[in-house]
Amino acid sequence: MDDPVLLPKLKLTAPELPPFLADYAAIAKKMPNWAVRAALMSQYPRHLYNYLRFDSASEESLRNLSTMLVDSNLYLNDPADFNDPFEFKNRLVLDDDEVLKHFFSVVHSVTHPNDTRSPSARDALIEELVAKVKTAPEQIFGVLFETHSHGVHCFTPEPKSQLMWSHYADSHRGICLQFRTSYDVPTFLAAGAVDYCDDFPDFHIPTAPQADTVAMMMRKGTSWSYEKERRIAMLAINSRLLSFEPRALTGLILGSRFPKKHLPAIQQMLAKRFDRGLPKVQLYQAEAQDTAYRLSVRKLESMPLNSGAISGVIPWDSIYER
Known part of the structure; x- marks a missing residue:
C-alpha cells in the first residue's frame, strides 16, 4: 500500500x-x-x-x-x-543584593578574565549592574524566558x-x-x-531555579479551567x-x-x-x-x-x- x-x-x-x-x-x-x-x-x-x-x-x-x-x-x-x-508569563522576584552582586561578580570574572580594572572599579561596575537589573530585569535576564x-x-x-x-x-x-x-x-x-490561577507564578532571578520554570509552563488563567x-x-x-x-x-x-x-x-x-x-x-x-x-x-x-x-x-x- x-x-x-x-x-x-x-x-x-x-x-x-x-x-x-x-x-x-x-x-x-x-x-x-x-x-x-x-x-x-x-x-x-x-x-x-x-x-x-x-x-x-x-x-x-x-x-x-x-x-x-x-x-x-x-x-x-x-x-x-x-x-x-499569557503562556510562560511570570512575576519577577529579585534575589537580595548580596546574591545579585555575587552573581554579577562571577559572570564578570568569566566573561572578562583579563580585566585590568582596579577592585574598586570592578565593584562600581557590579553596583551599576545591580541597579540596572532592579529597574529593567527583563533586559538582562530575558533569555531565561525563551521557550x-x-x-x-x-x-x-x-x-x-x-x-x-x-x-x-x-x-x-x-x-x-x-x-x-x-x-x-x-x-x-x-x-x-x-495549575489554574489568575496570578503569575514567581520567577526568582538571578538564581532562576528549575522549579520556577516548570511553574511557568504548568500555570494558566482560571478562564481556561474548563479544559482540566x-x-x-x-x-x-x-x-x-x-x-x-x-x-x-x-x-x-x-x-x-x-x-x-x-x-x-x-x-x-x-x-x-x-x-x-x-x-x-x-x-x-x-x-x-x-x-x-x-x-x-x-x-x-x-x-x-x-x-x-x-x-x-x-x-x-x-x-x-x-
Whole structure:
C-alpha cells in the first residue's frame, strides 16, 4: 500500500525522562500489571485525550495524526506557539543584593578574565549592574524566558467537551485521540495537572531555579479551567518527539461534523498501523444529543482489515463508556 503524502521523517532522539520518572518506571517493571494500574488509577485519569484538526488535503494534518497513530510519538510543542498569549508569563522576584552582586561578580570574572580594572572599579561596575537589573530585569535576564528549547504536550480527561471540540478540533469536524494512561506508566505519569490561577507564578532571578520554570509552563488563567488540562512539560529537550507505548493509543473519536470525504485517509492510516503489527485502535463517533446541550460518544463496530486495507464500516451499536 502506498504511503500517504507526509513530510520527511527525521531520526531524532527522544528526550530523557526526569530521574524520578525513570526510577518509577524501573519499579513498575517489577510490579504485577494490575498493581501498576491500581497505583496509577488512584491519582490519574483512566484516559487522556488529544483534540486535533483533520483535513486529508493538508500535509500538516496528515503528519500530525501519523506521528501519533502510526509512529507512536507525541509532539512536544514550543509554548510560544500556543493560543494563550499569557503562556510562560511570570512575576519577577529579585534575589537580595548580596546574591545579585555575587552573581554579577562571577559572570564578570568569566566573561572578562583579563580585566585590568582596579577592585574598586570592578565593584562600581557590579553596583551599576545591580541597579540596572532592579529597574529593567527583563533586559538582562530575558533569555531565561525563551521557550524554544522547552517542549509541552497537552491532554485533557474530557472527550465530550463542546468547547474543546470547537476550539481544537475544527468546530467538531476534527478528531480526538484516546490514550489509556495505565498502558504507559512512565510517559503518562509525567502528564501533570495544570495549575489554574489568575496570578503569575514567581520567577526568582538571578538564581532562576528549575522549579520556577516548570511553574511557568504548568500555570494558566482560571478562564481556561474548563479544559482540566494535563501537560507533559520538558525542559532543554533535544527532540520534539517523545515516544510512547503503541498500545496506549486505544481510541479515535470522529467529531459530530466529521466530513465523510476524510474517512479514506483515516482508514489508510489505520491500515498502515495494522500493517506494522500495532495494537488495534477502537473507532468512536461523537454525536449531538437531541434533547440537551450535550455530546454523546458512540462506539463504532470494528472494521475488518484485509491485506492491509479496510473494508466496510458497520454502524455503531452501543454508547461509549468513558
